[in-house]
Amino acid sequence: MATVFTVQADSEAECRAELERLCRVCGLEPHMLPREWLGTGRWLARAMPSAPAGGEGRAD
Template structure:
């Protein structure tokens, strides 16, 4: 996967909303569902232009 778009936010809800907006507006697919980034209190999600082969534990493989 050559291009990855990342969302970072202060809450899971905000991260989820922005991930959904990126996917809808730009035709992306989730590659990493929202998860709290260790030790930072920030939430992160990722999307990519092409569908991942599989998703396990919220992460594309």
């Protein structure tokens, strides 16, 4: 299974900003743009490595 990093935040703007920061600092690519997690009031986004590392990463 590929490694996936998750961002959770209270607002879409905060989630988007932290996703962008995570991708920039760690060399990741967005995998799922921010969306509201139903029933929680929280926002969720995901990122993955852009290139496989040791057999993991994005399977493009």
